[in-house]
Amino acid sequence: MQPASVPTPVTVLTGYLGAGKTTLLNRILTDNHGKKYAVIVNEFGEVGIDNDLIVDVDEEIFEMNNGCICCTVRGDLIRIIESLMRRRDRFDAILIETTGLADPAPVAQTFFVDEDVRSKTKLDAIVTVVDAKHLLGEIEQAHEAQEQLAFADTILLNKTDLVSPEELTQVETRIRRINPTATIHRTQRCDIALEKVLGRGAFDLDRILEVEPDFLDEFHEHEHDDHVSSFALVSKDPVDPNKFLPWLSSIVQNFGMEILRMKGIIAFKDDDDRFVVQAVHMLLEGDHQRAWKADEERVTRLVLIGRNLPKEIIEQGFNACRA
CATH class of the missing domain: 3.40.50.300 (P-loop containing nucleotide triphosphate hydrolases)
Structure with missing residues (x-):
């Protein structure tokens, strides 16, 4: 027990x-x-x-x-x-x-x-x-x-x-x-x-994307009319935490009922640790995880799964968070 x-x-x-x-x-x-x-x-x-x-x-x-x-x-x-x-x-x-x-x-x-x-x-x-x-x-x-x-x-x-x-x-x-x-x-x-x-x-936050860290390598978007669909936001540039965290909160506030799941690993500027986030609807949590490995590419990857999400608006806001 x-x-x-x-x-x-x-x-x-x-x-x-x-x-x-x-x-x-x-x-x-x-x-x-x-x-x-x-x-x-x-x-x-x-x-x-x-x-x-x-x-x-x-x-x-x-x-x-x-x-x-x-x-x-x-x-x-x-x-x-x-x-x-x-x-x-x-x-x-x-x-x-x-x-x-x-x-x-x-x-x-x-x-x-x-x-x-x-x-x-x-x-x-x-x-x-x-x-x-x-x-x-x-x-x-x-x-x-x-x-x-x-x-x-x-x-x-x-x-x-x-x-x-x-x-x-x-x-x-x-x-x-x-x-x-x-x-x-x-x-x-x-x-x-x-x-x-x-x-x-x-x-578990500590396990997000650890099991399949390369899943985005095979990620292809499709044009379709699904009620529920997913898309990925990727940035090879580091992200500014002072822009990203408020932006993320606003996304969850505005579109939370339509966001079914969200999960991702964030590479913040001047930060040697990976920051992981996940959400279910309007409930969001995030925390520093482990240090980036020496041979690991510091890429921010955020996946949103939801109903009819305004992809262009979300993408625009995300891109504005680059450091």
Whole structure:
């Protein structure tokens, strides 16, 4: 079990209807890994593993079209996590399955905004399960499918046995148009080594772009009419922190509801440390990470994933931050 001083890792499982989330959850719960998990499902009633974690919580079913859903979900989630933390010696990690939640953001935001939750837990990753056979059909009709991809740190491209290699390449290309930074694993029946999904620290500021630091080398933009799309801002010139930080705050203030995820590494002028930033909607965090390596090119790379973002305006503001 986790020592009380170590934050309890939390993994959020999301994905469109029928993609295989429950299959993944059952795999995690029955795998012979010797760990115990507390599970919160989207009705926010708790499921006890071995029935010894059941907490008396009134089962509540939320209307997911409520405009204030962030507040509703967040308050309830905080309450449940606090009750779990009183018995944190009985499990190693928490899993949250957002079955009926189109948007994982309110769940992710909980781990930014509540100090008590933040001191005791750590968001490890948002894992999105995708149905390889049906994604291309669903993605044009269901905005939720695009949004769930946008929030992901790790994507399980599931049911790969039902499509041809050519179709699989098409699906991956489509996913990359929305989210160029997530790690993609191809699976059948969500059969994957759990260390590739759990305990990865994929949401962690210290790990951003460490896993795939070269992802932008393959980044190509497309002209398309996606509801959700992504673009990258790159500068080989150092960036002025006195311009960049206020600009970044203003972008989040003005376009935060449309920014689903943002992450990047910033090379500030006269600064030997990399500065990393990430955001979920209007919640932004940034910090110095490690020193730039001697053989490392000091390039600023910022990726925005969002709904109908005004790319030209954002790009113009970014370019004005060069030192």
